[in-house]
Amino acid sequence: ASMSWLPWLFTGWPSSALSLLLLSVVGRQTGLEVVQAVVCSQWGAPSSKSLSQDGDVIIGGLFDLYYIPTAIEQDFTKVPYYTPCTGLDPESLKYMYVMAFAVEEINRNSTLLPGVKLGYHIFDSCSLSSCLMLSSGGQPVPVLIGASSSTIGIILSRTLGPLSVPVISYFASCPCLSDRSKFPNFFRTIPSDIYQAWAMAQLAIRFHWTWIGAVIENNDYGHLAIQAFQEEIQGKGVCLEFIETVNKETMVSDTRRAALTIQASTVRVILIFCWYTDVRKIFLELTKINVTDRQFVASEAWSTSDNLLQDLAISKVASGVLGVAIQSSTIPGFENYLRNLHPRHRPDDEFLREFWENKFGCSPEDTPLFSSSSKSNQKTSLPPCSGTESLVGLQHPFTDTSQLRVAHNVYLAVYAAAHTLHSLLSCPNRDSSPRNTLTCSSPKSIKPIELLQHLNKVNVTTPQGEMFYFQGADIPAKYDLINWQNTPEGTLKLVLTGHVDGFNLHLNESAIQWSTGSNQVPVSVCSESCPPGTRVANRKGEPVCCFDCIPCAEGEISNTTGSHHCERCPSEFWSNAERTACIPRQVDFLSFNEILGITLATAAVSGATVTTAVFVVFLKYHQTPMVRANNSELSFLLLVSLKLCFLCSLLFIGRPSVWACRFQQAAFGISFVLCVSCLLVKTIVVLVAFRSARPGAKALMKWFGPGLQRGSVCFFTCIQVSICAVWLSLSPPMPQQDLGFQGSKVTLKCAMASVVGFSLVLGYIGLLACTCLLLAFLARKLPDNFNEAKLITFSMLIFCAVWVAFVPAYVSSPGKYVVAVEIFAILASSYGLLLCIFAPKCFIILLRPEKNTKKHLMAR
Template identity: 40%
Template sequence: MVLGMGEDEKDKVLEMGEDEEDKGLGTGEDEEDKMLRMDEDDFTLPLYQMVQGMIFAIAEINRNPYILQNVTLGFGIYDSCDTVTRALEGTLWSVSGQIGPVPNYNCKPDSHVAIMIGDSRSQVSIPMARVLGLYRYPQISYGSGALSLNDKHQFPSFLRTVPSSYLKYDAVARMLLQFGWTWVGLLAEDDDYGQEISQVLKEQFIQSGICIEFFESLPVTNMELKMEHLVELVTKATANVVLITSSDSRLYPLMAEIALQNVTGKIWIGSEEWPISLLFSKKEFFWTLQGTLWFSVHRGTIPGFQEHLYDINPLKSPEDIFTMLFWEEVFGCKWNNSKRADTLVTKRCTGSENIKGLHIPFFDPAQVGYSYNVYIAVYAAAYALHNVFTCRHAAGPFQNGSCANTGIFLPWQLFYYIKNVRFFSSNSEEMFFDQYGNPPDVYDILNWQMAPNGTLQYATVGKFDSRLPVGQDLVIHSSLIIWNRGNNKIPKSVCTESCQPGYRKATQPGKPVCCFACLPCSGGEISNKTDATECLLCPFEFWSNDKRDLCIKKHVEFLSFSDILGAPLSIVTAFSSLIPAAILIIFIRYRETPVVKANNRELSYLLLLSLILSFLCSLIFIGQPNTVTCMLRQITFGIIFVLSVSCVLAKTVMVVIAFKATNPNSPLRNWVGSKLPNSIVCLCSVIQGIICISWIISAPPFPELNTKSQNERIIIQCNEGSAMAFWCMLGYMGFLSIISFVAAFLARNLPDSFNEAKYITFSMIVFVSVWLSFIPAYLSTQGRLMVAVEIFAIYSSSAGVLACIFFPKCYIIIFKSHMNSRDFLMGKGVQKHIGI
């Protein structure tokens, strides 16, 4: 098309090339497809609507007193017939100013074309842009969406009013994820454009975590050779979503076969305009294509455009051959001078037919499609020209503030104004070109629906607008979508069902990442969202619940006084400590009796006192461990028990000395008395004290939080600091016990009335047995049970010593007082020997 700009009634022109409408954002380049060609044999309504969009915009601008005052725009149309050669011929004709174009020559410099508007197909626009770019001639396409046209080194003066950027394909991926579709199929035309777009889509899908089950190319020719394979592939695919980047004419044979075989249940996604093609408006496609979604060119409204279309009449412009063809198309008639070859039409056109009685998409204000892009392109050219004419010298954009010559301005000067133009459309939407010559990325998301009355409709269910912040730029109203088979529930298209919270996704060798396995999180790890790729480690003081979807606070464990185990132990401790205390009172009460005096009464007092302390020291083991109690626990226990064992050892030694000292000439008579036993007790206790002091200095015990022994609990326990020191302390205590046992065992049958060896032997057997059993039990338990085992060992060993040594004496003192006499003990009583 040639758009003319007249000054003083003398027109200058802008050209708009017309061939086919792009099926989408510059897609579907097909030189064999003649469906929308502007010739007499294949006239179609969508292309004619675009022509009317340009005519309406020009008329509107010429009536506007605020744009291009005293300047009138005109236009011309050149049909490229969707061929590169015709497009280049028309381009050179427009540039040179003559029918027989001469490259690099202009035979009419005073009447040159200012702006080219076109072409619609990328395959035609690209060679045009290469030629026009040499002269920096402004070119505005309304339908070419090839991404390669963003290259300003190859196409420096190319602009377009149809958006074309990677944002669109990112939005497609985001839409799929919004519906939870991660398993899709991809069909693309087997040409440069189709492969380019499919590659971009695959890259976007990889980045977004979407997997492609199959990718197939649609042949440009001989589709029937691959038809059976394609239909079988789509039918057997587990992916319910199929993305198509193709023109309608190349896709039509495949979709016709799919509809014939009644393949339903698939959701078709288009990044092109093929779903609204007249080819797919037949009823046999309704059930197959219902639910289809696609990103469509933004359908801006053009106020007054519907009335303009209804005003079309061939009688008003008899020289307009396109209006004549339009009339024949919509009314199914023929003019007397018609050259169309359709012999089946016998009705004659009169021009008086009622055009407002037609109910076709051509007059629908919501179906303007690319006509809106043409309308915007004309306005962009008009505003640029307006800026040229209103430029003030010394304030211009060129060297030294100069302006372009309004009489004959150079193409590159007008191109400067066009690429920097900024205005608001009739929809109050801001229009401008970015650094690549693209307008803002704005798309409508349409849904292919079958209305209740059985007719076809395209419902707008969403929108993508790059001018809005991320998160607000893509809006989809799922409630407005009618899916395949009339369902309102979003269909699924996944290779593997989502992993629920508590599980994580794990890739399977040889399979796409979308075909994953769901593995439960390990203990101490959780996943609190669907399809988590990793399990999260719970904080130190937390553990995972049974479902592995929540971290719960660990139960803190220690042997407390209120514990079901700690409370009884506390009571037993208190009661047990009273028994040796009561015996001590008895011994003090009967301190002058022979039974109490036998074998050093002071040692008996000290032993009873140590047994009281040994019972009471178990209380240090109950309660929450802290630095003080951890240091006191083992050290107090070790010193008190060594004191007890050393007292027993001293008693044993005194038994032996007492027997040997009966001989008047025995040198052991000098050791009889309190000096030797006191020395034994002091020496043995001091050695243990040295061990404990060294332990405290080198590596003292300290409280710690044990989280490894029991996963769901935090055990507050005492770390012994130095395991060697701990076992040295126990070993030394065991060493003294064994010496006492051996000495008592050897002296058990000594014929002496004061012999305690038998009872000491039994007490040491109990003592050693308890602590030998304690070692494996202590090492095999954890937490409060380990503490309870040690307390039980303290009770048992202390009780063994107390019972074996002191209970027989208490029995005599309390119940057999007649036996508690010197005469009886010396063998002058009823019994000759009681063995005390």
């Protein structure tokens, strides 16, 4: 609750006040009333008015019955001056009569405190707390119901603690007062601000308000409340941009500064922990500078203030306030009790007389309200009342009992005191074991320490069946969540939108009318929440609520708003374009349906077609010298092997499978070995033919005849067949997904399980090719008009160059391009052999038939 008038209490409390306070609790009345009057007069109180009722047991009451003036900053260069309290506060007056009503209700109860009449002695807190606790008839007050603020609660508890006098507060909510080691005699019927701060933090988190401002009272209430709020939001992405404090002594300048801060800030949601009179000053300052688009969150100190709700001057600024309020309850019979109050029936009630004069503008002097001496002191210039004045049917905050909040806390406090007295006086365990720690007493000899012992363990039940007990200083926390909404008259009204029960919050969001006048929740952020697909990147040197949004990298996603980290997708998945979901990677392989696959397939088929055409030409002209002179049998076998080389490249295109992976490498290795073997044997034939031309060497040509030539080709080819058979039987290539560099695609390829096997296949082809190149190079200058060794030399140079370049290109190519490189090497080397060896021959056969004669071929 608010501590609106206490900051000056520490600096302005007279030296005699504490002594008076102690004397009032334990002393006698003799001579004390004179001292009281003097001190109260110096303090600036309007008077030492009080309300009392005799009884066997008297309980004390302390209420802010008069409006507390703005504190004056003392510079101690002159005698301190304190502005007197003026004007009855109808709400506080209602609290006082709730206490009186509860005492009368308890006295009518035959089961609670039977045979014991309960009385009270109530003072206005503006007259000094010591004045309020003066005893009645010399009997000490064993329990005090009061402390309308946390600071006063701290003072009273520390002062009365050594005397073990229980203090039951109805409005002091500071969490610090829950510390039993420091305040063992303090109790309250209002929840600790811990629960209020938790509820406000939950509202901020629920509505995604991450950038908030706060205005607090510069006292225990304000500082400890905002501290509790900061503890609740820690680590939950909510930040406070500013905390403005307002002081009683400098209220005008402080409220103006706070309003300008709110205007300049980017926050749209502001918490206010202040007393309602100070909130009004802040709202008036905001109205002056036309700031009407802020959403205010109210503490229970002002969230239900009727003075603010009915103030047209601040209605635009205050519209849409969302607040935490003390739980509203009803007290059956209390409204009728209030409306039947009349000075005629309560001649000693000075507060009611003053209220009557203020409300009806007349003085009920026809009724002997006071003694002659007091009448002379209270003489007014008001006309006498007609006697028809009544509170029945009167529409006034004083008679409004539709929402009893603090008043209900007072009611609970009185019943807590009554049940404690009942427990103390009834003594059900009086004859039980002496180990019982609770002592018993009689109405005339009640000791505060005995009452304190019972108060710690009492279970309270009101006539309405409401049950509670003190958990330390506190009772179970319950709040209402309220919303200030516009009315046709221009004023504001309270609308219940939810409730808080301990640490459980229930809210009807659809019932809220926000400061914007709509149902759209206000946005109050330093940085907009990062959408899915991005992550939060904090700005250096700024609060965690101020950040940038960085897109997730490829292969990473964030599928929630405000994510601080991007998660990497599983290996078989990849991020979508928005980086919000992992999707299965697209299987990629060299397909017949894509341009690259179509191009390579066309080149392979074209090569096989050209080879077939050459074969047909050679077959048609097989009797001509050009065909016969170059070993026609090996030429035909070479053409067949070339055709196989072209066609085997087609096996590398398409979706890899187990058998395709095995067969493509075997077909490639065997086809090329067959091709190179034919060239090698052709080269050997050329060398042997020229060697046999020498005297005595004819037998060499006979020895290396057609049979041996065919056998040599088969032998060289069988070696490759054996290598392939062992390789494919032990560790064959298998289809495998390549998750390497293709991002959203996973390449399906034939993985070489054994690099050794593939290396042996290529190495053997390379060995034959190098041997063939070397022999052809040696035979290139042999005397002949058409020496085929020259063509073989040139074709093998191309062949070797292609395959030497193939190795690094194969190793460095990503994904399906590995297959494309191998196909290109196959086609390039095959075209090289086909064109270099057979193109000149076909040119002579088809276009220069005159050169296709034995005479021309034998010419040197």
